[in-house]
Amino acid sequence: xxxxxxxxNTPIVIDAPPDISLLTxxxxxxxxxxxxxxxxxxxxxxxxxxxxGMLVNSCQLLAPQADGRNILTIEGVHDESGGPTDLQRHFxxxxxxxxxxxxxxxxxxxxxxxxxxxxxxxEAIAEALAGNLCxxxxxxxxxDAIEATARERQARSGQGGxx
Amino acid sequence: xxxxxxxxPDTLSETLRLLADPGHNSRLLAGGTDxxxxxxxxxxxxxxxxxxxxLPELKIIEQAGDEVRVGSGVTYTEMINSPLLQRLTPxxxxxxxxxxxxxxxxxxxxxxxxxxxxGGADMLPPLVCLDATLHLVSARGERAIALPDFILHPQRTHxxxxxxxxxxxxxxxxxxxxxxxxxxxxxxxxxxxRLIVAAMGGLDASGRIDFIRFAPxxxxxxxxxxxxxxNLLLGEFPTPERFARAGEEASxxxxxxxxxxxxxxxxxxxxxxxxxxALTQIFPT
Numbered sequence: 370x371x372x373x374x375x376x377x378n379t380p381i382v383i384d385a386p387p388d389i390s391l392l393t394x395x396x397x398x399x400x401x402x403x404x405x406x407x408x409x410x411x412x413x414x415x416x417x418x419x420x421x422g423m424l425v426n427s428c429q430l431l432a433p434q435a436d437g438r439n440i441l442t443i444e445g446v447h448d449e450s451g452g453p454t455d456l457q458r459h460f461x462x463x464x465x466x467x468x469x470x471x472x473x474x475x476x477x478x479x480x481x482x483x484x485x486x487x488x489x490x491x492e493a494i495a496e497a498l499a500g501n502l503c504x505x506x507x508x509x510x511x512x513d514a515i516e517a518t519a520r521e522r523q524a525r526s527g528q529g530g531x532x
Numbered sequence: 533x534x535x536x537x538x539x540x541p542d543t544l545s546e547t548l549r550l551l552a553d554p555g556h557n558s559r560l561l562a563g564g565t566d567x568x569x570x571x572x573x574x575x576x577x578x579x580x581x582x583x584x585x586x587l588p589e590l591k592i593i594e595q596a597g598d599e600v601r602v603g604s605g606v607t608y609t610e611m612i613n614s615p616l617l618q619r620l621t622p623x624x625x626x627x628x629x630x631x632x633x634x635x636x637x638x639x640x641x642x643x644x645x646x647x648x649x650x651g652g653a654d655m656l657p658p659l660v661c662l663d664a665t666l667h668l669v670s671a672r673g674e675r676a677i678a679l680p681d682f683i684l685h686p687q688r689t690h691x692x693x694x695x696x697x698x699x700x701x702x703x704x705x706x707x708x709x710x711x712x713x714x715x716x717x718x719x720x721x722x723x724x725x726r727l728i729v730a731a732m733g734g735l736d737a738s739g740r741i742d743f744i745r746f747a748p749x750x751x752x753x754x755x756x757x758x759x760x761x762x763n764l765l766l767g768e769f770p771t772p773e774r775f776a777r778a779g780e781e782a783s784x785x786x787x788x789x790x791x792x793x794x795x796x797x798x799x800x801x802x803x804x805x806x807x808x809x810a811l812t813q814i815f816p817t
Contacts (some may be wrong), residue, residue, distance in 0.1 A: 371702065388538070429639060433540070496634075500633025
């Protein structure tokens, strides 16, 4: 069946079977392989995408559910010149990236959090990452990176304080 | 050859027409967090998926007179963000906050939790405390059923093939009543509940308990209020000794209802302890 949606600001029209997951559609039909298949049962978060701004597991959605919607994957996360965003830069600088497999999901979870709560404390960050597993880092550097990004953004916009 | 087709109706009445169609075995899709996992293990026993995840009729959260109405399509995130539910049913929010992680909460729905009726379903104990009534609709008409009567046993409910759970209602809790939801899982987040205690309580002017609802979860085949525990507390002053008796009674009722299971040596003392903990939190002593 035909599925129409916006992917990383690009309109997509694609013919695909209705009984595949959105994860399969993205990876195997559209070549968007930044979205990872970690568990296929909605537990690891490696397949996370932003669907109309909401963090969801693409393995838990059927491909046709993308119809009419706005999808952001890690491929769509970059600055105007195509280089890393501030969050991605902090991930690198804080040592939050080891094997890299969880990182696309972690970045999207971080962006989803900061969009809703620009001043999270470490507990709020950890809660926001509860659906994303990392087998390498022990999470501390990932939390550090998100915290540093929040602090930098607040400083840039001239607002201090913690919540 | 796809295993099933997909359709997304724009209205609830269109959905009911589709469900009434004898030419298809249809399965409703809301959050998808149960359905898509099941598709990994079992070949689908349906040939068509009907996507109801965006139906506006199922997204209501409102107070109408003495009653609160929550649509079946409301997600955990939508519940958590609802000022009405935050004010009236804080333990329902506590329960929703502890389901899965952010991704699951953004997709999963209260209706899906009820109709899937897993043994450790998080929504059931607080909704049973609230005396929730379920409203089912089909092309044949509507019916209402009390939540405890809706569940047969884990993963089996009285819903019929052509029915949609449209919404649930419950009486507005009396002012001053406090509520609590305690969840025990293998880890703090993204865990299936191993044991749940949900309770509501209020005191009269003399300091005696004049309102009490108590429903554990993941300990009996069907979620229900433990009226023996409630009767032990009603009209009494909230004291540690009374809570201890309530804890013992909760375990006794659990054993009577669930029988002796491999989990009994664990759940018996734990239910006792969590009962005391829940009562201590809702009744200032």
